Every structure is written in structure tokens, then in C-alpha cells.
Amino acid sequence: MELKNEMAVKPTEQVKLFERVAYGLGDFGCNIIYTAMTTYLLFYYTDYAGVNAAAVGMIMLISRFLDGLTDIAMGVIVDRTKTKYGKARPWILRMAIPFAISGVLLFSVPTTWGTAAKLIYVFLTYNLVSSVIYTAINVPYSALNALMTQDPYERSVLSIFRSLLATAGTLLINSYTLTLVAYFGDNASAWMKTFSVFGVFAVIAFLINFFGTKERVKPVSEKSEHIPFKEGMVALFKNKYWLMVTGILLVLFINMALTTGSTVYYAKTVLGDNQLAQTINSVMNLAQIAFMFLIAPFIKRLGKKNSMVVGLIIQSVGTVLLVVLGGSLLSIYVTSIIRGIGGAFFGAVMWAMVSDTVDYGEWKSGLRMEGLTNSASSFGYKVGNGLGSALLGIVLSIGGYVGSQSVQSAAAITSIHLAFWVxxxxxxxxxxxxxHFYKLDKEFDQVIRDLRQREAENVG
Incomplete structure (x- = not known):
């Protein structure tokens, strides 16, 4: 099929401000656990629970591939869910409280247990949280964007609010985790108490998300309501833009896991104060949040693809400058602001890009699969997170990093530099x-026109 980029598709659904905020709060809740897992979990395991970094890295890697099974299963479940609340929102309500409890379990490794017992506990709780509970709430949430509207600009705005509130959740964790841990005694049990507090915020956010949003988009064909699993997977892998976006998410989240996870090690070992990790991350998150309020006109003008390109370049420049300029507070503030602005660009569009591939897939195959499409993409970024965390653990282990030592070897410091910026x-x-190969921004208007024409023909 050949696409023609004629006149722009006009908006058919307007999502009001409160609903946009309610939608974004879903990722605020998700990021309480996600940020904790990428930024502090390995640090907690190595420096408080006394677990080997390489062993934990392998557990994270193995667990991420197990995620693939649960992600796909949850995607199928979402696509087959039919309630008065829709297909995605009911799962957000059902999993809100289990999600909060799982965060506490993650940071409750019994420190008196032996090495093998600790690793078993880490394996079981990490998989419970990542492969089961997080999947059961994040896959439906990820599908919600495509279910709320088909208007491409409105999707970008929703993606901005998602990224904005997700960054706020990240900011909460980055700004107050170590502070609360210190307040509760700066020991292993302090982490459990800290995430008991954060869990309350997560539940509130998910409840607002459930009650404040609405699912509007329906499939063009009734066939999409009963898609055999094999047929759905074949159609998915024929969706070239879904493959590209999933690959982008995979690499992007490897990157995020490496940089966020290594920041605390970089601050502690290279800059000489692990509390600077909070400064770096908090300033970066605040800059990202602030720029989110200004970014919509840029996305409208540049498109999603070009916005992501700009963001990646800006973030890379900020990272290099942080390393080159050293650890003065001024350089940390300036470079963290630059990195935050870069993160705002690609953070604002990446989820809208996934939603656009749902429509492209329906246009190409006749099958609309919000759940399966987002679950497979979820698998991509979760594997990316696992690979990034595993790579961080392996690199630190090869470099000879030992959490209990106040002074690290030259090899350990080199390994931290590799993980943090190289x-x-x-x-x-x-x-x-x-x-470079992603062209859907130019083709999307015609995709939507064709889908609406098919819908009109079916009604007629």
C-alpha cells in the first residue's frame, strides 16, 4: 500500500485538562517503583543488603526475559477484557494496592540470611514485582493512550503529561529516597519504611488515574475483539514501525538504566559524595518538568521523530559536559538542566509513538491490538531496563567495585565512567x-483517513 500525505487529520476528540493530568498520574505511580528499581535497587542490594552486584545483575537480566511471557500474556488479557469501565482501566484499579505492597517487599531483603537465601529472596521478589505486578498495571496503562484518542497531536499532549508526571514521580524518588532512608536510620530496614511511605502516593495516583480517564476509541472491525494469539503476533511482527519503536525503547531504557543506576556510584566514587546523586537527578528532573510546559509547540513543529533526535543530542551534550567540567555545584546544576531539557524532548514523544503504531498496525492488517502492541513494547523497555541494570552490575564487578570499601581501585573507577557516560x-x-528509517510521522494522517473511511463504509 502507498501512503499519501495530504491534508492534516483534524481532531475529533478533545481531552480536557483534568483528564490529561489524571492520565499522567498513572505513570507517576508506576515510576515510584520503576525509578527505585533503576536508580537505587542495585545500590541497596550491594551497600545495604550485602548482595553481590554481578549476581544481582544476572538475576535482573534473567527476570527481564521472563517478563516477556507475562507482558505478552497481559497484553492478550487487556485486549480480551470487556467491562463497563473499558479494557485497560479496570486493571489499574485492581492492581493499585498490590503494586504498593510489592515496592515494600522489594526493599525488605533479610540481612541476617546467608548469601544463597538472600539471592533466592531477591530472585522471587524481583520477579513478583517486575514480571507480575508491575506488568499487570503498566501494560494496561500503556494501552490507555491509544484508547483515549486517535488525534495525533492530542496523543502527543497526553504523552507530555505522562512524561511530566512520570518525571514528577522520578523526582519524588530521586529527591527524597536517601533523605528518608537517613531519617529512618540509614540501615537496611530504613529502605522498607521509606517505600511504605512512597506506596501510599502510588495508590492515590492510580485511583485518580482510574476515576479521571475515559476510553473512547473502538476498533473499526469487530474481528479485533477476538484475535487469535498467533494471528495477532504475526500481524505485530509485520508492523515495521512497531519493530522500530520497540527497538528504540529497548536501547533507550538500557541507556536510562545505565545512567540512572550509575549516577549514585559516580557521585559517591568520582565526585566524593553520594548525596550529590540526589542533586544531579533532582535538578535534571526539575528541568525536565519545567520544560515540559513549553515543549508542545516544538513537537507540533518538529514532529515526534525529530523531537526525539533533538532530545538525544541535547542530553548527550549535557552528559559530556558534566564529565568534562567536573564536580563543582555550578557545573552539576548547568549540565543537569541541559540533560533534563534533552530528556523532556524524547520523554514527551516516545509513548505517543507506540500509540501511533497501533493505528498503523490496524491500517495494515485490519487488527487493532492496543494491549498486545503495548505489552510487546513494554517487554522491549523492560528488557532494556534489565539489560542496563545487568550491564551495570557486570561492569562494576569486572572493575572490582566493592560497596563496603571507602576507596575504590582505578579499575573500579574506570568501570563507573564506562557505565555513566561512555x-x-x-x-x-x-x-x-x-x-533514520522511521517515517510514520509523514504517513500518519493518511493512515487515520483510511481507517475512518473504512469505519464509515462498515457503518454504511
Whole structure:
């Protein structure tokens, strides 16, 4: 099929401000656990629970591939869910409280247990949280964007609110985790108490998300309501833009896991104060949040693809400057602001890009699969997170990093530099290569026109 980019598709659904905020709060809740897992979990395991970094890294890697099974299963479940509340929102309500409890379990490794017992506990709780509970709430939430509207600009605005509130959740964790841990005694049990507090915020956010949003988009064909699993997977892998976006998410989240996870090690070992990790992350998150209020006109003018390109370049420049300028507070503030602005660009569009591939897939195959499409993409970014965390643990282990030592070897410091900025820059280049082949921004208007024409023909 050949696409023609004629006149723009006009909006058919307007999502009001409160609903946009309610939608974004879903990722605020999700990021309480996600940020904790990418930024502090490995640090908690190595420096408080006394678990080997390489062993934990392998557990994270193995668990992420197990995620693939649960993600796909949850995607199928979402696509087959039919309630008066829709297909995605009911799962957000059902899993809100289990999600909060799971965060507490994650940071409750019994420190008196032996090494093998600790690793078993880590394996079981990490998989419970990541492969089951997080999946059961995040896959439906990820599908919600495509269910709320088909208007491409409105999807971008929703994606901005998602990224804005997700960053607010990240800011909460980055700004107050170590502070609360210190307040509760700066020991292993302090982490459990800290995430008991954060769990309350997560439940409130999910409840507002459930009650404040509405699912509007229906499939063009009734066939989409009963899609055999094999047929759905075949159609999914024929969706070239879904493959590209999933690859981008995979690499992007490897990058995020590496940089966020290594920040605390970089601050502690290279800059000489682990509390600077909070400063770096908090200033970056605040800059990202602030720029989110200004970014919509840029996305409207540049498009999603070009916005992501700009963001990756800006973030890379900020990272290099942080390393080059050293650890003065002024340089940390300036470079963290630059990195935050870069993160605002790609954070604002990446989920809208996934939603656009749902419509492209329906246009190409006749099958509309919000759940399966988002679950497979969820698998991509969760594997990316697992690979990034595993890579961080392996690199630190090869470098000889020992959490109990106040002074690290030269090899350990080199490994931290590799994880903090060298590997992430190379990964950004890889994403830019993939984006070169992404053309859906130019084709999307025609996709929607064709879908609406088919819908009119079916009604007629």
C-alpha cells in the first residue's frame, strides 16, 4: 500500500485538562517503583543488603526475559477484557494496592540470611514485582493512550503529561529516597519504611488515574475483539514501525538504566559524595518538568521523530559536559538542566509513538491490538531496563567495585565512567540510526483517513 500525505487529520476528540493530568498520574505511580528499581535497587542490594552486584545483575537480566511471557500474556488479557469501565482501566484499579505492597517487599531483603537465601529472596521478589505486578498495571496503562484518542497531536499532549508526571514521580524518588532512608536510620530496614511511605502516593495516583480517564476509541472491525494469539503476533511482527519503536525503547531504557543506576556510584566514587546523586537527578528532573510546559509547540513543529533526535543530542551534550567540567555545584546544576531539557524532548514523544503504531498496525492488517502492541513494547523497555541494570552490575564487578570499601581501585573507577557516560553515548548513536528509517510521522494522517473511511463504509 502507498501512503499519501495530504491534508492534516483534524481532531475529533478533545481531552480536557483534568483528564490529561489524571492520565499522567498513572505513570507517576508506576515510576515510584520503576525509578527505585533503576536508580537505587542495585545500590541497596550491594551497600545495604550485602548482595553481590554481578549476581544481582544476572538475576535482573534473567527476570527481564521472563517478563516477556507475562507482558505478552497481559497484553492478550487487556485486549480480551470487556467491562463497563473499558479494557485497560479496570486493571489499574485492581492492581493499585498490590503494586504498593510489592515496592515494600522489594526493599525488605533479610540481612541476617546467608548469601544463597538472600539471592533466592531477591530472585522471587524481583520477579513478583517486575514480571507480575508491575506488568499487570503498566501494560494496561500503556494501552490507555491509544484508547483515549486517535488525534495525533492530542496523543502527543497526553504523552507530555505522562512524561511530566512520570518525571514528577522520578523526582519524588530521586529527591527524597536517601533523605528518608537517613531519617529512618540509614540501615537496611530504613529502605522498607521509606517505600511504605512512597506506596501510599502510588495508590492515590492510580485511583485518580482510574476515576479521571475515559476510553473512547473502538476498533473499526469487530474481528479485533477476538484475535487469535498467533494471528495477532504475526500481524505485530509485520508492523515495521512497531519493530522500530520497540527497538528504540529497548536501547533507550538500557541507556536510562545505565545512567540512572550509575549516577549514585559516580557521585559517591568520582565526585566524593553520594548525596550529590540526589542533586544531579533532582535538578535534571526539575528541568525536565519545567520544560515540559513549553515543549508542545516544538513537537507540533518538529514532529515526534525529530523531537526525539533533538532530545538525544541535547542530553548527550549535557552528559559530556558534566564529565568534562567536573564536580563543582555550578557545573552539576548547568549540565543537569541541559540533560533534563534533552530528556523532556524524547520523554514527551516516545509513548505517543507506540500509540501511533497501533493505528498503523490496524491500517495494515485490519487488527487493532492496543494491549498486545503495548505489552510487546513494554517487554522491549523492560528488557532494556534489565539489560542496563545487568550491564551495570557486570561492569562494576569486572572493575572490582566493592560497596563496603571507602576507596575504590582505578579499575573500579574506570568501570563507573564506562557505565555513566561512555556506553550511554554509544547507545544514543544507535537510536539515531534506527530513527533514520522511521517515517510514520509523514504517513500518519493518511493512515487515520483510511481507517475512518473504512469505519464509515462498515457503518454504511
Amino acid at each position: 556506553f550511554p553515548l554509544l547507545l544514543n548513536v544507535l537510536i539515531l540510526v534506527i530513527l
